[in-house]
Amino acid sequence: MAKNSSRTAGRHFLQIPGPTPVPDRILRAMDMPTIDHRGPEFQRLGKRVLEGLKTIFKCAGPVVIYPASGTGAWEAALANALSPGDRVLMYETGHFATLWKNMATKLGLAPEFISSDWRAGADPKAIEARLKEDAAHAIKAVCVVHNETSTGCVSHIDQVRKAIDAAGHPALLMVDTISSLGSIDYRHDEWGVDVTVGGSQKGLMLPPGLSFNAVGDKALAVAKNAKLPRSFWSWEEMIANNRNGFFPYTPATNLLYALAESIDMLHEEGLENVFARHDRHAEATRRAVRGWGLEIWCREPKDYSSSLTAVLMPDGQDADRFRKAALEHFDISLGTGLSKLGGKIFRIGHLGDINDLTIVGALAGVEMGLALAGVPHRKGGVQAAMDYLEAAASPARAAAE
Numbered sequence: 001m002a003k004n005s006s007r008t009a010g011r012h013f014l015q016i017p018g019p020t021p022v023p024d025r026i027l028r029a030m031d032m033p034t035i036d037h038r039g040p041e042f043q044r045l046g047k048r049v050l051e052g053l054k055t056i057f058k059c060a061g062p063v064v065i066y067p068a069s070g071t072g073a074w075e076a077a078l079a080n081a082l083s084p085g086d087r088v089l090m091y092e093t094g095h096f097a098t099l100w101k102n103m104a105t106k107l108g109l110a111p112e113f114i115s116s117d118w119r120a121g122a123d124p125k126a127i128e129a130r131l132k133e134d135a136a137h138a139i140k141a142v143c144v145v146h147n148e149t150s151t152g153c154v155s156h157i158d159q160v161r162k163a164i165d166a167a168g169h170p171a172l173l174m175v176d177t178i179s180s181l182g183s184i185d186y187r188h189d190e191w192g193v194d195v196t197v198g199g200s201q202k203g204l205m206l207p208p209g210l211s212f213n214a215v216g217d218k219a220l221a222v223a224k225n226a227k228l229p230r231s232f233w234s235w236e237e238m239i240a241n242n243r244n245g246f247f248p249y250t251p252a253t254n255l256l257y258a259l260a261e262s263i264d265m266l267h268e269e270g271l272e273n274v275f276a277r278h279d280r281h282a283e284a285t286r287r288a289v290r291g292w293g294l295e296i297w298c299r300e301p302k303d304y305s306s307s308l309t310a311v312l313m314p315d316g317q318d319a320d321r322f323r324k325a326a327l328e329h330f331d332i333s334l335g336t337g338l339s340k341l342g343g344k345i346f347r348i349g350h351l352g353d354i355n356d357l358t359i360v361g362a363l364a365g366v367e368m369g370l371a372l373a374g375v376p377h378r379k380g381g382v383q384a385a386m387d388y389l390e391a392a393a394s395p396a397r398a399a400a401e
């Protein structure tokens with residue numbers, strides 16, 4: 001970035017794992033007059049987004065939309081389905097799982113945490129073993145973060161479902177997909193999830209401000225007798241109003257225009273293609289990291305995240321000093337290490353509206369930033385990523401010809 005200048009040319013590289021860059025199409029879709037949220041035009045918009053979201057969560061039941069950040073939807077999931085003192089089994093995949101657990105405590109629940117070193121996804125066997133011990137079925141819910149944004153590790157929700165079934169346990173399964181929805185394959189119904197929590201500002205490419213609960217039949221039935229206090233977050237009134245495309249209180253109308261556009265964009269590209277693109281950019285990023293001679297924080301290749309990669313700094317090197325250099329010189333924002341990982345790792349976000357050249361540009365910013373910050377590394381990470389992307393592009397080129 002030039003010194004003594006109040007303007008930076010070109011687009012900022014927002015390579016954090018959310019919020020992600022908002023596409024021009026979505027910005028334009030929002031640039032509309034706010035309409036009467038009790039009128040017929042709104043009703044069409046409401047129905048469109050409420051139906052459309054089901055195709056993204058892959059569920060037949062309702063998806064509740066809140067004008068809130070993802071944290072609000074976490075609270076909604078717990079407050080609607082649980083009662084004071086209920087035991088919930090949560091898995092310590094990292095910082096976000098810890099925040100959700102702390103919230104459960106504050107709400108008067110009794111979370112039990114399966115601990116980990118934050119370098120892998122949730123272990124379904126550990127969940128199964130704990131549930132088998134709970135013969136009295138005191139545990140009312142199992143909560144897992146699908147994509148742990150603080151570590152770049154994914155949990156395999158289909159296997160968590162199988163673990164719960166193998167234990168013959170009736171607990172609800174609640175899953176946080178805030179940084180995976182629209183980036184990594186997810187199937188609410190097929191995987192037998194009871195409540196899925198989502199957010200707007202990551203894979204859906206929207207600005208922050210919306211979050212979601214996809215709610216299955218079993219969760220709806222349990223909610224009828226659940227006793228935690230809830231008002232703003234209550235599913236009941238929302239779902240009743242949503243049946244006609246309306247909301248019980250003023251919705252974030254302009255963000256709903258954006259949401260309608262986002263759903264269209266995901267389907268125009270095709271969800272399978274969206275997931276494959278994220279897989280490809282994640283693999284390119286990992287090749288770059290190995291090319292630099294640095295370590296990928298996620299220890300288990302089967303758990304690698306396709307929406308972000310966390311990178312361990314060499315001993316004695318401060319990740320935030322490097323991030324600052326990259327921002328100052330190349331106008332790129334990289335994710336910081338959260339809580340106990342502060343200064344030790346940085347995170348490269350590669351989710352949302354990202355193409356091959358965006359990721360190559362971002363990786364170039366990282367490679368040059370490492371050099372300018374004096375972090376010991378090898379050159380050639382970007383080249384390794386380019387070689388991979390070039391090879392990955394050629395079958396598509398052949399097929400098109």
Ligand SMILES: *Cc1c(COP(=O)(O)O)cnc(C)c1O
Pocket residue numbers: 018069070071072096145147148149176177178179199208
């Ligand atoms: C971003 C994120 C959150 C928090 O969402 P906010 O919108 O910041 O409230 C929770 N869980 C995961 C996995 C996230 O990535």
